[in-house]
Amino acid sequence: MRILISLMYYRPHYSGLTIYTERLARALARRGHEVSILTSRYRQDLPVREKLDGVIIYRPWVLLHISKGVLMPTLPLWAWRLIQQADVVNAHVPQPDAVVIAALSRLHRKPFVLTYHCDLQMPRGFVHYLANQVSHVTNHISARLADAIITNTEDYAQASPFLRHYLAKIRAIPPPIELEEISPEDITKFREKYGLTPEERVIGIAARLATEKGVEYLVQALPWVLDRHPKARILFAGQHKGVLGEETYAQKLAPLIEELGRHWIFLGILPPDEWAVFFHVADVTVLPSINSTESFGMVQIESMSCGTPVIASDLPGVRQAVKSTGMGVIVPPRDVRALAAALNEVLDRPNGFVKDPVEIKKRFSPDAIAAEYEAVFRRLIED
Numbered sequence: 001m002r003i004l005i006s007l008m009y010y011r012p013h014y015s016g017l018t019i020y021t022e023r024l025a026r027a028l029a030r031r032g033h034e035v036s037i038l039t040s041r042y043r044q045d046l047p048v049r050e051k052l053d054g055v056i057i058y059r060p061w062v063l064l065h066i067s068k069g070v071l072m073p074t075l076p077l078w079a080w081r082l083i084q085q086a087d088v089v090n091a092h093v094p095q096p097d098a099v100v101i102a103a104l105s106r107l108h109r110k111p112f113v114l115t116y117h118c119d120l121q122m123p124r125g126f127v128h129y130l131a132n133q134v135s136h137v138t139n140h141i142s143a144r145l146a147d148a149i150i151t152n153t154e155d156y157a158q159a160s161p162f163l164r165h166y167l168a169k170i171r172a173i174p175p176p177i178e179l180e181e182i183s184p185e186d187i188t189k190f191r192e193k194y195g196l197t198p199e200e201r202v203i204g205i206a207a208r209l210a211t212e213k214g215v216e217y218l219v220q221a222l223p224w225v226l227d228r229h230p231k232a233r234i235l236f237a238g239q240h241k242g243v244l245g246e247e248t249y250a251q252k253l254a255p256l257i258e259e260l261g262r263h264w265i266f267l268g269i270l271p272p273d274e275w276a277v278f279f280h281v282a283d284v285t286v287l288p289s290i291n292s293t294e295s296f297g298m299v300q301i302e303s304m305s306c307g308t309p310v311i312a313s314d315l316p317g318v319r320q321a322v323k324s325t326g327m328g329v330i331v332p333p334r335d336v337r338a339l340a341a342a343l344n345e346v347l348d349r350p351n352g353f354v355k356d357p358v359e360i361k362k363r364f365s366p367d368a369i370a371a372e373y374e375a376v377f378r379r380l381i382e383d
Contacts, residue, residue, distance in 0.1 A: 001377060002034045004086035008070060008095040010039035010057060014239055014269055016298055017117050021092055023176040027370035029054035038082055040070045069096055076100050083108050088377045090115060091142065099138035102145040111380035114146040118295040119160055147380050152296040156317030160292065171376055176366035177301040179276040190277040194265060201232040201347050204282030206299040209240040211249045214288035217336050219256050222263060224340030229347050237267045237278050279306035284346045287312040290333045294318050305361045309353035311342045327355045
């Protein structure tokens with residue numbers, strides 16, 4: 001099967017959407033399919049065309065950046081040629097250009113599948129407002145042209161103001177989860193590198209430093225945790241500097257985090273092996289997201305697959321990882337006291353929330369998720 005996948009940003013860009021798509025594309029390629037990625041050359045040092053892990057990546061020229069998006073004047077020409085060669089087309093949104101991909105797929109009579117990752121909520125400002133409106137309109141056109149719409153959970157689809165209009169097209173497929181294999185020596189090196197002692201309780205958060213992640217609520221909850229667990233430390237894994245569109249948010253949080261001193265450590269973007277160690281080292285991880293731009297939270301399953309329980313916000317889609325596994329606690333979003341109480345509850349009973357990580361890995365493996373996508377694609381091609 002020749003599969004064309006379209007999205008605005010691909011690796012080395014770092015976000016949940018790009019990680020999801022990279023894992024899916026690699027898994028489909030391993031299953032014997034010809035997989036191509038149509039994305040943006042958002043950095044001039046990136047090659048226009050390259051092949052990585054069996055996946056061919058095409059990057060059209062970017063004229064300019066608008067809000068969190070990009071303008072690619074030559075994308076329709078690239079898409080026209082690549083869609084002609086494909087058996088099925090899969091666009092991942094948020095991505096305004098998905099409407100172009102959808103229309104060209106319809107012209108070429110190729111099955112078009114839309115993967116809807118989350119509702120888009122832009123920062124304040126006129127330019128962001130216009131970008132949000134354009135994205136909203138193009139998403140609706142893309143959804144109407146789509147033969148199927150994939151999203152992480154039915155829970156999120158039913159609650160989404162956008163997806164609820166297209167429930168008949170919805171196929172719920174959870175995200176692909178994959179971590180590097182590690183050894184006890186890797187864990188020892190990680191602890192030594194970041195100065196972690198055996199008696200310290202580690203609270204992990206894996207995210208970008210972005211408004212929708214609700215990081216300030218974890219900052220505010222930590223003093224309540226320190227009253228009971230004075231040697232607790234936060235490890236923040238992920239991009240915390242130069243997050244696009246989040247400069248003001250980072251500036252607002254900086255003095256609050258500085259007050260926490262050694263109880264808060266920024267790790268930055270970790271290499272794959274350290275990313276896996278991070279989840280093993282943590283006693284609990286936290287996903288304090290506050291709105292529908294978070295539709296699932298892949299880091300929850302990454303944590304659970306390492307035997308580490310999770311505290312997650314009670315949001316559609318986000319709550320499903322804990323609900324389906326029982327491996328953690330769900331708390332109301334933006335509720336500092338509830339978050340602190342949940343952290344203390346898990347830290348008080350470190351083994352009380354642990355389930356079978358082997359089963360979790362199997363259910364969410366990239367190969368299992370790719371097989372579900374494959375089934376959707378085949379049905380559409382055969383129809």
